[in-house]
Amino acid sequence: xxxxxxxxxxxxxxxxxxxxxxxxxxxxxxxxxxxxxxxxxxxxxxxxxxxxxxxxxxxxxxxxxxxxxxxxxxxxxxxxxxxxxxxxxxxxxxxxxxxxxxxxxxxxxxxxxxxxxxxxxxxxxxxxxxxxxxxxxxxxxxxxxxxxxxxxxxxxxxxxxxxxxxxxxxxxxxxxxxxxxxxxxxxxxxxxxxxxxxxxxxxxxxxxxxxxxxxxxxxxxxxxxxxxxxxxxxxxxxxxxxxxxxxxxxxxxxxxxxxxxxxxxxxxxxxxxxxxxxxxxxxxxxxxxxxxxxxxxxxxxxxxxxxxxxxxxxxxxxxxxxxxxxxxxxxxxxxxxxxxxxxxxxxxxxxxxxxxxxxxxxxxxxxxxxxxx
Ligand SMILES: *Cc1c(COP(=O)(O)O)cnc(C)c1O
Numbered sequence: 001x002x003x004x005x006x007x008x009x010x011x012x013x014x015x016x017x018x019x020x021x022x023x024x025x026x027x028x029x030x031x032x033x034x035x036x037x038x039x040x041x042x043x044x045x046x047x048x049x050x051x052x053x054x055x056x057x058x059x060x061x062x063x064x065x066x067x068x069x070x071x072x073x074x075x076x077x078x079x080x081x082x083x084x085x086x087x088x089x090x091x092x093x094x095x096x097x098x099x100x101x102x103x104x105x106x107x108x109x110x111x112x113x114x115x116x117x118x119x120x121x122x123x124x125x126x127x128x129x130x131x132x133x134x135x136x137x138x139x140x141x142x143x144x145x146x147x148x149x150x151x152x153x154x155x156x157x158x159x160x161x162x163x164x165x166x167x168x169x170x171x172x173x174x175x176x177x178x179x180x181x182x183x184x185x186x187x188x189x190x191x192x193x194x195x196x197x198x199x200x201x202x203x204x205x206x207x208x209x210x211x212x213x214x215x216x217x218x219x220x221x222x223x224x225x226x227x228x229x230x231x232x233x234x235x236x237x238x239x240x241x242x243x244x245x246x247x248x249x250x251x252x253x254x255x256x257x258x259x260x261x262x263x264x265x266x267x268x269x270x271x272x273x274x275x276x277x278x279x280x281x282x283x284x285x286x287x288x289x290x291x292x293x294x295x296x297x298x299x300x301x302x303x304x305x306x307x308x309x310x311x312x313x314x315x316x317x318x319x320x321x322x323x324x325x326x327x328x329x330x331x332x333x334x335x336x337x338x339x340x341x342x343x344x345x346x347x348x349x350x351x352x353x354x355x356x357x358x359x360x361x362x363x364x365x366x367x368x369x370x371x372x373x
Contacts, residue, residue, distance in 0.1 A: 005042065005050045006121040010129065013037040013057035026135055029173040031313065032145065036130035036171045040122035043153075044112045044165040053118065055125050058170065064155035068162040074152035075207040076105040079312045081143040081174070082127050082372055084134045085360030090127060090373035092146070093312075093358050095120055097269045102148065105204040110161035111150055119148065120370075122169045127372040133173050134373075141176040141355065145313065177314040182340060182351070184320025184331070185309070187229045187242070188220030189292065191325070195230035195240065195264075202240075202264035209266075213243040225323055227309065231292060232264065238289045240264055245309035245317065246271040249290060250283075250346040251298065252305045260287045270310040270354070273368070277353050283346070295322065299329045307331050308347040316351040318344045 016037035017025070025034045035058050043052045068074050078098045082090050099119040106113040123146055127134065135142035148169045152162030193216040196202025201209055216228045229247070232238040239259055241247055246268040249257045256278050261267045278285050298304025299322075307319035318340060321330045330336070337343040356362035358369070 005053055005115070005118050007053060008040065008121065008125045009052075009054040010125070011054065011056040012129070022132065026133070026142075026173055029135070029142065029175045031174050031177060032172050034173055036126075036133040036144070036173070038126060038129050039171075040126040040169040042114070042118055042122060042167045044167070046163045050112070050115065050118055050167070053122065055129055061166075061168075063151075063153060066155040066157055068152035068154050068156060071157060072152075072159065073206070073208045073211070074109050074111055074162055074165075075149065076102060076109055076111060077147060077149035077205055077207065078102050079205075080123070080146040080148070081312055081358070082134050082146060082171070083143050083358050083360070084137045086137045087360075088137075089360075089371060090131060090134050090144075091358075091360065091369040091371050092123065092127075093370075094269050094273065094368050095123065095370050097272070098148070101205060101267060101269070102150070105206060106150065108201055108204040109206055111152060112165050114148075114150060114167045118167070122167065123148065124372050126169050126171055130171055131373050133171065135173055135175075137359065139175075141315075141359075143174050145172045145174040146170075147172065174313070178317075182316075182318065182348075184318040184340075184344070185227050186225045186321045186323060187227050187319055188216075188223050188225035189322055189324040190216045190219070190228045190230050191236070192216070192219065193228075193230070194233040194236075195243065197233045198264060200264065203261065203267060205266060210243065217243060223323055229322065237291050237293070239292055239295060241266065242309050245311040245314065247319075248274065248308050248310065249295065249298070249304055250306035250308075252303050254283055255286060256283045256346070257286045257288060257290050259290055268311055270312055270315065273354065274310055274316075274350055276366075277350060278346075281349070281353070292324070296324075296329050299331055302333070305332060306344050306347050308344070308350075315355060316347060318347050 099116040103113040134144040154162035154164035220228045230240045
């Protein structure tokens, strides 16, 4: 091989979206519905290792119908964002954490691990060529959502880890996750379904975890809830997380509790960053098991004042209530203020601290930002 694994061959899209089409999409991008003009791909075979890095027009994949991913779900993914700062530069947040997590996910799913430089270079090349798709800073909370993923492509129906795989990155402009402003979300406590089991794939970011959570999501919607909270599968007592977001609990004495990531909980980059930012802000942060009973009791006696969920896509979302069967626990009580800065002061302050850092409105004293363009 003459070229290195990070030397991406570029094939420009000959019919990209017109400026007018792009402007219309960027004016109202939604989430995950529109995609940029290009995608990045790197192939893996046992003989060649990672090879054929390229950026090419966005479009359908060619896969053998017997490709392992379609039968045994050998698939993992990541979720990141590119943020435009006021000076026009484009940055991403702690990508080495995503690269490391993707390697851990790969290990669990017996997929080949994408090296960190390949992971990151694919993102850089894609964002560079599709830079015009990164929403402008003035919109406040818009970004280019990045979706790296890896699939097993080998055509083989026997059950063993695939020997061929593909790493791709696609990108999708994203408006603010809550177009009409941040609103507390109502949570359904899942009793019929668990997201993860001890020894299972809970810590891996794999499509299979999401496939298994959809029925619970449907059940939640039937009960008027937008999100599901999963409990541990052994005692059905300990709070784990939502289908795609980690949870934090803030007490009136300033303590903040989040469940520990012991194999069944996804190790969120937002989660680990907020633990650090909350400590910097003077909170005592406890990473320890918290039971659904402690949550209910805390809401009832007023000691648990705020609950929020976090993840890259929605950043931080206040939790308004928990519905467990026919019973409802309203965080902050029925009479809580509609003004989130009043009813969720800890949540909203952490949200501002994090987004100011990501959008370059505050100094990056931690070196968490990596420049893409
Ligand atoms: C991706 C994900 C999160 C959030 O992780 P971030 O790195 O903060 O985006 C939380 N829970 C699950 C199940 C996830 O898949």
